[in-house]
Amino acid sequence: MRAKTLVMATLMAALATGPLLSSPAHADDSDPRPAASVPSPSVPSPSDPVEVFETGGDYVHFSSTPPATASAHGWWLDSNSRGAKAKVTVDLQVKEGGHWHTVATGHKTVKQGGGSARRANARFTCVGTKKTTWRSVVDVDIIGVADSPNKLETPPKTYRCGVG
Template identity: 50%
Template sequence: MRTSLVLSTVMTALLAGAPLAPAQARPAASSTSYTADVGGFYTNGDHVHVSSTPPATASGHGWWVRVKGGRPGEKAKVTIWLQAKDRHGKWKSVASGSKKVKPTKGKASSTHRANARKTCESKKKTQWRSLIDVDIIGEADSPEKAVTATMTFNCGAGV
């Protein structure tokens, strides 16, 4: 339902000629919106989460969803950074991953998303988020990145 609302809102803005601005990611939902000559897309990602099987590992995924236009075989380089808040309250990137993928139509399968993982270094309560960038291959794009909601886990990142 949320994807339909986002697509509807973005399509209305595109048809009206309005520029799309980046926005903070909502829980398990979209974040940055961007339009280019090749068509519109938005960046998406899930919350950072900790694996239920040993070893405990923080993980996050990022992907992109085409809103309109573009070529069917078009790909993008999706890069995701896992970030943990240090003792000074600053976000530090502790792991990253990137992958060249085709767009999805919502939640992405493993073949359509980038993944970043960081093994927990302790059981210290730590705040986590992910930063996601989508670069359409062969096209100019904007510098905006998606930021997922902050999650807190007993999973220290060593920062």
């Protein structure tokens, strides 16, 4: 029970330090800068210290370079990871009929940090130019560590990139 209380206290303290968005909305929808990050408490054994890591993801972005695609990335950050790796999964989703549907999934096992070598990518080749609303959902599972089921949902973006 004490470990659960410490996890919740740590999470509440992390959330109180500022907004979850790490960058403002951009006028240029193709901007792949980070859209958001969210603290995700790991669940320690009673003798381990409580640790919080961040799940990061960028806005879904559109590339008109043939073939036209929608793309998103996900990563994790933790200054105390000591070389640990995590399986990062990115679900690329579209909104249809008021519900979100996954159209592509990418995953990669990486060390923390982001950047082109330390992130997962999901990509979908556009089918036509119908206006479609997109988001990504990022899940980080640190290998060998029980962590929270929290997932990052990036803010929706709309592009002329249909799904068929």
